[in-house]
Amino acid sequence: MSREEQPYIVATDGIVDALTKISSVFSAYLSANIHILNKYINYLRRVTSLKNERSIMIKIVKKLRFFNDTLLSTDLAQLQTTYEGEEPELALNIQTFASYLVKCLETIDLLNYFLLKPLQKELIAKTLNFDLVFPEDITDTVEDTYNHFVKFTQWSIESLSIDDPLLDIEVVQFSLRCAEEDQSYAEETDNIFLQEVLPVKDSQEYETLTLQWLDVLNGKLAILGERFEKVADDWYKKFGKNRS
Numbered sequence: 001m002s003r004e005e006q007p008y009i010v011a012t013d014g015i016v017d018a019l020t021k022i023s024s025v026f027s028a029y030l031s032a033n034i035h036i037l038n039k040y041i042n043y044l045r046r047v048t049s050l051k052n053e054r055s056i057m058i059k060i061v062k063k064l065r066f067f068n069d070t071l072l073s074t075d076l077a078q079l080q081t082t083y084e085g086e087e088p089e090l091a092l093n094i095q096t097f098a099s100y101l102v103k104c105l106e107t108i109d110l111l112n113y114f115l116l117k118p119l120q121k122e123l124i125a126k127t128l129n130f131d132l133v134f135p136e137d138i139t140d141t142v143e144d145t146y147n148h149f150v151k152f153t154q155w156s157i158e159s160l161s162i163d164d165p166l167l168d169i170e171v172v173q174f175s176l177r178c179a180e181e182d183q184s185y186a187e188e189t190d191n192i193f194l195q196e197v198l199p200v201k202d203s204q205e206y207e208t209l210t211l212q213w214l215d216v217l218n219g220k221l222a223i224l225g226e227r228f229e230k231v232a233d234d235w236y237k238k239f240g241k242n243r244s
Helices: 012-044 048-073 075-080 095-116 117-126 137-158 171-180 203-239
Strands: none
Touching: 012 048, 012 075, 012 095, 048 095, 048 117, 048 203, 075 095, 075 117, 095 117, 095 137, 095 171, 137 171, 137 203
């Protein structure tokens, strides 16, 4: 469906409320990453050979905290801005909010890569100490959580038939290019990014699906929080203040 054929989706009070809740769960996602990073940075102080890597993590924490503060201070009533007396069009007004979510996710993507791959290799190579290495099974949880937050953001844009390359998400575009080169199809893969996004028919459908996504994201975030808490508890048992 082209942009011209897309129904005029009004930014209703229900949609604003649903997206405000989505903003809160994104904030909680950022906070979960900030929390585990702060703990990790603290324990890495004992590894002097990783001073530069630790500095990078501190910079990332500052960036995520800035993103989080901005989300918390943003009033999504702006989604109901009107132009020339028309009812507020969601597809027009949501793009600034969506672009900010994309910015947050692209940063978390870099964090996940750095934290779970190069940093872990450097930690082992420089210290031969496996106690501060993230357990392998947490990688799947981190990636699954990230993928679902990305998929929601992709859905929130494409379901309104918004076609703007400035709102593209790198991991989604990479998956699409690979699928095209391999001539693979959505029904033949479990890659969530290849699942088709259908345009919504009206405001009520957008609100309903947003709330369904909210439940999904809260569920994924709860699992991630449990995994992070388990890792943090393990670190404390090994490196707590009463340990030498």
